[in-house]
Amino acid sequence: MRSPWYKKLSLVFGHRPPLNWLLLCLVSVFVLIALLGSSSSNAFDSVSSSVRSDIYSNYRRLKEQALSDYVELKNLGTDHVKDLGLCGKERENYVPCYNVSANLLAGLKDGEEFDRHCEVSREQQHCLVRSPKDYKTPLTWPSGRDVVWSGNVKLSKDQFLSSGSMTKRLMLLEENQISFHSDDGMIIDGVKDYSHQIAEMIGLGSDSEFREAGVRNVLDIGCGFGSFGAHLLSLNLMAVCMSAYELTGSQVQLALERGLPAIIGNFISRQLPFPSLSYDMVHCAQCGIFWDDKDGAFLIEVDRVLKPGGYFVLTSPKSRQQESSAGTKKRSISAPFEEFTQNLCWNLLEQQEETFIWQKTTDAQCHVSRKQSSIPLCNGDDDKSYYRPIAQCISGTTNKRWSPIQNRSSGSLSSSELEVHGIKPEDFSEDMEFWRSALRNYWSLLTPLIFSDHPKRPGDEDPMPPYNMVRNVMDMSAHYGGLNAALLEARKSVWVMNVVPISECNTLPVILDQGFAGVLHNWCEPFPTYPRTYDMLHAKGLLSHLATERCSMVDLVLEMDRILRPEGWVIISDKIGPIERARTLVTQLRWEARVIDLQNGSDQRLLLCQKPFVRK
Ligand SMILES: *[C@@H]1O[C@H](CO)[C@@H](O)[C@H](O)[C@H]1NC(C)=O
Ligand SMILES: *[C@@H]1O[C@H](CO)[C@@H](O)[C@H](O)[C@H]1NC(C)=O
Numbered sequence: 001m002r003s004p005w006y007k008k009l010s011l012v013f014g015h016r017p018p019l020n021w022l023l024l025c026l027v028s029v030f031v032l033i034a035l036l037g038s039s040s041s042n043a044f045d046s047v048s049s050s051v052r053s054d055i056y057s058n059y060r061r062l063k064e065q066a067l068s069d070y071v072e073l074k075n076l077g078t079d080h081v082k083d084l085g086l087c088g089k090e091r092e093n094y095v096p097c098y099n100v101s102a103n104l105l106a107g108l109k110d111g112e113e114f115d116r117h118c119e120v121s122r123e124q125q126h127c128l129v130r131s132p133k134d135y136k137t138p139l140t141w142p143s144g145r146d147v148v149w150s151g152n153v154k155l156s157k158d159q160f161l162s163s164g165s166m167t168k169r170l171m172l173l174e175e176n177q178i179s180f181h182s183d184d185g186m187i188i189d190g191v192k193d194y195s196h197q198i199a200e201m202i203g204l205g206s207d208s209e210f211r212e213a214g215v216r217n218v219l220d221i222g223c224g225f226g227s228f229g230a231h232l233l234s235l236n237l238m239a240v241c242m243s244a245y246e247l248t249g250s251q252v253q254l255a256l257e258r259g260l261p262a263i264i265g266n267f268i269s270r271q272l273p274f275p276s277l278s279y280d281m282v283h284c285a286q287c288g289i290f291w292d293d294k295d296g297a298f299l300i301e302v303d304r305v306l307k308p309g310g311y312f313v314l315t316s317p318k319s320r321q322q323e324s325s326a327g328t329k330k331r332s333i334s335a336p337f338e339e340f341t342q343n344l345c346w347n348l349l350e351q352q353e354e355t356f357i358w359q360k361t362t363d364a365q366c367h368v369s370r371k372q373s374s375i376p377l378c379n380g381d382d383d384k385s386y387y388r389p390i391a392q393c394i395s396g397t398t399n400k401r402w403s404p405i406q407n408r409s410s411g412s413l414s415s416s417e418l419e420v421h422g423i424k425p426e427d428f429s430e431d432m433e434f435w436r437s438a439l440r441n442y443w444s445l446l447t448p449l450i451f452s453d454h455p456k457r458p459g460d461e462d463p464m465p466p467y468n469m470v471r472n473v474m475d476m477s478a479h480y481g482g483l484n485a486a487l488l489e490a491r492k493s494v495w496v497m498n499v500v501p502i503s504e505c506n507t508l509p510v511i512l513d514q515g516f517a518g519v520l521h522n523w524c525e526p527f528p529t530y531p532r533t534y535d536m537l538h539a540k541g542l543l544s545h546l547a548t549e550r551c552s553m554v555d556l557v558l559e560m561d562r563i564l565r566p567e568g569w570v571i572i573s574d575k576i577g578p579i580e581r582a583r584t585l586v587t588q589l590r591w592e593a594r595v596i597d598l599q600n601g602s603d604q605r606l607l608l609c610q611k612p613f614v615r616k
């Protein structure tokens, strides 16, 4: 085995030198490089410019390398990565950034203590989140969508016993399994009827027409345990469950355990990590949010993420109570609520029983022409909203992407739609071509055989399940969502959480417009999800990118370990330097790892890893 680079450094010194020594050494390397760089620019004046630019780029690369090594070194020096142990049992379901007692101690109140605060609970302790002792590999789809191992999630006793609302029912099947529908099919039918009712209310013949009517993605707030979303998924819609962090019986954890798309998110004081004009439908069935609180700020936030012509569906038993007390035939929603929706230029399409549906205006001038509206228009581009305070203004009306969902082309994005996103059609199809071939390589590698002495080669025949049991993939740096598109095209029954790093070009709108799931994220912070919720993580170019961000690769790899289920896969694609450093780290986490040279003459490598089921 090759010794890691920092061990080699200590060989030079004979023993592990003090940190200051290393820093001094690096600084001298810097100076040397700088000197060489400047002298070469004089000495090579007569040399052809192409050689010179090679030298320059070489020099720049060296400098960048030295800089990122310095950052890593600092981390390694202070974190003692070699001693990575398992966290205590109390952290089995640990989600960083949601420590209520720490938030209270920091003086946060009025609900703010339940929000995401990564700055408060900055991680001091470096440890690996362990799995519960009776953890089992999730069942494969389709059965795994309705039945999960009860040992894999955290539930309290009474959560087991309660039957819950329509979207929040679960049933103990046997001792160690939870089922989300009963044998007589009652609950599933309940969800089907409900979905059908919504379709009729927006004027469709049935819920199979949602897609044609322009509804492709749905944000399901407080999704219960995801049964409505599961039904929409079967209709080829992308429904993402979003709910607050919950200590036990988490809606997000249960939905993800079923293999359904979900993410932790709050309506407290900050914006959701999506650009404006992101969703075709926002759905809330008894989702526990007080929509008329805070002068309608949460409705303004819903308006922000809704596309023009998109729908807000609210199912609330509260309205029924009002009806019985008022004794009128029409069920009604509270007066302030009605006023907010009018000020937002929403049109109440229909109300039936406990369900109300509003449609967002398609007219960007609507707010201007309504003089009585008390909500001003926002000024400036707000595409990079990332947990910013909710603004009391209407956004998106001047955005190039303002276009009614009913006017979209069905199928793949047209060239004019791509132009709205500033993407050349030929770049987009080239990207797609790249991902088609990358996926063929990836999929052929997902077998434990890859770690053997005579590993499979990329592109060889695909391995047989269950080794490549992958229900979801997190693409940590998703660009246009090409990997997602390639997976769909190859008919893999996998959904992708497309993550767009906030420091990169914001391509999330083009991802969402393809009907994919996606979110903005800062990879120097933990991801808002529960441990063991992803089957596969993929990161292309992320490591080189983060090296310039100066955040720690150690933290990143530990976070990847947390969100990956045991026996889950990781594929990192990057330049040889970051790949070698990542390999050193992941072997310390006791992942299986292999560097793969695709042998196409570039300095790109793949690092293929598998998290062990039990750590030896
Ligand atoms: C939450 O914060 C408190 C107070 O700072 C701390 O004692 C506790 O260990 C933290 N919990 C977790 C799970 O990190
Ligand atoms: C949407 O389509 C309708 C009917 O085809 C058309 O009248 C309208 O101008 C279109 N709206 C936009 C914003 O393109």
Ligand SMILES: *[C@@H]1O[C@H](CO)[C@@H](O)[C@H](O)[C@H]1NC(C)=O
Residues within 6 Å of the ligand: 438, 573, 598, 600, 601, 602, 604
């Ligand atoms: C080689 O493959 C890598 C990863 O698939 C890719 O990024 C790179 O562009 C390829 N290089 C060449 C020269 O084809």
